[in-house]
Amino acid sequence: MRVLLVEDEPEMAAALATALRDHDMVVDLVADLGLAEEALRIATYSAVLLDRQLPDGDGLKLIPKLRASGLQTPIIVLTARGEIADRVAGLDGGADDYLSKxxxxxxxxxxxxxxxxxxxxxxxxxxxxxxxxxxxxxxxxSVAGVALNLPRRELLVLEALLRRAGRTVARSVLDDAVYGFDDEIQSNALDTHVSRLRRKLADADAGIEIHAIRGIGYLINSQS
Structure with a gap:
């Protein structure tokens, strides 16, 4: 899961990003509305966590603009404003949920x-x-009910492949599922994750295979 976190308070942003990554999420962190719009133009997210009090305006003002553009990504507003009127304004403005700090x-x-x-x-x-x-x-x-312990990025690769089982998944799609904007990516990093994942699945007798599609990406399917 890839999440966009829009938060300008450094300590809060760092704590939230760390907590979300600890729960196997890819997190892109931006500090203002302009950067949030740019991120949403170039990446696909499962959810947006949006602070209200940002350097370039109220986060709520961004939501109608995003909805008008056709963006249906769930948005949770995070704010210190906890009054009922503020919550109603957030939900009426197109937010999916509103969480008070x-x-x-x-x-x-x-x-x-x-x-x-x-x-x-x-x-x-x-x-x-x-x-x-x-x-x-x-x-x-898990394999036959036995937990398969995988590092975060191998788990993210597995999830991205499983959601497209039987179809070739482009390397760019896998990169987006595994890495955030601020992550340093070595040229063969994805191949290393896939190689390790493939070996662990084989050792666990999972009954599935990951095939490399030369020049395109990877495909996962059940063993014939």
Whole structure:
């Protein structure tokens, strides 16, 4: 899951980004509305976490503009303004949820899961292929009921492939699923993640294969 975090307060931004990454999310962090618009033009996100009080304006003013452009990505507004009138303004403006600061990370994660359950965007379902099952809600892979412990980026590669099982997934799509704007990417990093993932799936007898499609990307399917 790739999330855009729009927050200008450095300590809050760093804490939120770290917590989300600890829960296997790719996080792009920007500090104002202009950068948020630019990020949304060039990347696809599962959700947007949007602060209200930003250097170049109220975050709420961005939401109608995004909705008018056709963007349906779930947006959760994060703000110190907790009055009912502020919450109503946020929801009426097109936000999917409104969370008042301070809040617990567990609550934010629960709100994210909730907004992502809407029809057409269901990351919480269990994906199955071969003997492997992937629990989208808890980001846990297992083979025949036995947990398969994978590092964050290998897990993100697996999820991106499983959601497109039987189809070739371009390298650029996998890069977007695994890396944020600020991540340093070595030229062979993706291939290394796939190689390690492929070996672990084979060792666990998962009954699935990952094929390299030369010059394009990768494809996952069940063993014939």
């Amino acid at each position: 301070p809040f617990a990370i567990a609550e934010l994660l629960a709100r994210l899961r909730a907004v992502l359950r809407r029809p057409g965007d269901l990351p919480d379902e269990t994906l199955k292929l071969g003997r492997l099952a992937y629990d989208g809600a808890h980001r846990q892979a």
